[in-house]
Amino acid sequence: MIExxxxxxxxxxxxxxxxxxxPHGHDLHEWTVQILLKGDFDSAHIxxxxxxxxxxxxxxxxxxSIARNSTxxxxxxxxxxxxxxxxxxxxxxxxxxxxxESTLWRRLTVNGEPxxxxxxxGSNELQTTHVERAQDSEFQIHSGLDNLVLLKTAxxxxxxxxxxxLTTLKETSDRLFGTAMRAEWHYTTTNLxxxxxxxxxxxxxxxxxxxxxxxxxxxTLYAMAKSALxxxxxxxxxxxxxxxxxxxxxxxxxxxxxxPNEIFVPTxxxxxYIEARVRRTA
Ligand SMILES: O=c1[nH]c(=O)c2[nH]c(=O)[nH]c2[nH]1
Numbered sequence: 001m002i003e004x005x006x007x008x009x010x011x012x013x014x015x016x017x018x019x020x021x022x023p024h025g026h027d028l029h030e031w032t033v034q035i036l037l038k039g040d041f042d043s044a045h046i047x048x049x050x051x052x053x054x055x056x057x058x059x060x061x062x063x064x065s066i067a068r069n070s071t072x073x074x075x076x077x078x079x080x081x082x083x084x085x086x087x088x089x090x091x092x093x094x095x096x097x098x099x100x101e102s103t104l105w106r107r108l109t110v111n112g113e114p115x116x117x118x119x120x121x122g123s124n125e126l127q128t129t130h131v132e133r134a135q136d137s138e139f140q141i142h143s144g145l146d147n148l149v150l151l152k153t154a155x156x157x158x159x160x161x162x163x164x165x166l167t168t169l170k171e172t173s174d175r176l177f178g179t180a181m182r183a184e185w186h187y188t189t190t191n192l193x194x195x196x197x198x199x200x201x202x203x204x205x206x207x208x209x210x211x212x213x214x215x216x217x218x219x220t221l222y223a224m225a226k227s228a229l230x231x232x233x234x235x236x237x238x239x240x241x242x243x244x245x246x247x248x249x250x251x252x253x254x255x256x257x258x259x260p261n262e263i264f265v266p267t268x269x270x271x272x273y274i275e276a277r278v279r280r281t282a
Contacts, residue, residue, distance in 0.1 A: 004045050010036035010097075011056040014063045025116025030103040031075060035059045037086070039093040052092040062086065075100045076141055076194040079131035087135055095134035101146070102127040123149065127198065128184065143198060144184030150206075151178040151247075156214040174261055176247035177214055181205075185228065185238040192234050201238075204231035217244045217274040225278035237279040244272030 012034045020027040037059075043049040066085055072078040079098040086096045104122030107114045129143040156177035161169075185201060187194075208227040214220040225238045247264040 011059040034099040074194040097132040178245035182241040239277040
């Protein structure tokens with residue numbers, strides 16, 4: 001016997017730029033949206049019957065149409081509107097999941113003043129959200145960030161690890177610690193100022209990264225997650241991924257030169273990969 005075990009479908013990488021026009025200037029958002037639907041689509045897979053299939057092209061159009069009328073001030077609120085719209089019009093859909101990545105645009109400063117209608121791309125950091133709801137159920141909202149590139153040049157070491165016949169790594173009490181972190185946290189409530197909470201979480205994690213006396217990526221990652229949970233009662237769970245982007249000390253002794261931790265070669269591959277989920281228990 002063969003059966004269709006699971007399926008879902010939707011539209012990915014729908015790119016949207018929204019300009020909100022105020023008398024004093026404009027706001028700019030660039031979002032990349034993914035919609036994934038689960039539901040009663042067995043007949044499409046098994047019999048080729050598309051009568052319960054909302055075309056993914058229509059989903060793409062829905063992204064733009066809802067954005068046109070939306071007054072949402074956060075991508076979390078917009079994603080909830082989009083989810084409600086899709087579920088209310090499509091009884092064959094049992095649950096909808098929306099993922100949005102927001103690109104960083106900063107207002108340009110001209111003559112020391114923020115310019116009302118000109119923007120500059122920030123870093124490649126992304127702000128993210130994942131909003132999911134089943135018919136007649138509550139929203140589950142996870143938000144986060146991705147590709148937040150950080151480096152600390154002091155207060156990082158790695159010592160006391162296992163040494164066996166294959167160990168070549170030298171212990172160090174002073175190394176560079178570089179990463180491109182990803183984090184995703186879960187909100188316990190839907191009724192909150194997502195932008196403000198996001199700013200608090202991001203700031204808490206960055207402060208801890210800077211101030212932490214790191215014995216390993218693992219220890220710093222845990223400290224960052226803990227500080228995010230302590231700073232924000234609105235979240236109960238956070239997952240952080242931190243590649244360890246090694247910066248290797250260059251051996252200058254070949255040229256009769258010393259190298260007191262000043263000249264490094266940054267490497268992307270291979271890199272360490274450290275991940276943990278930290279949650280509130282009470
Ligand atoms: O912070 C670190 N954690 C590790 O698990 C590890 N492994 C390694 O080679 N270097 C490091 N650094």
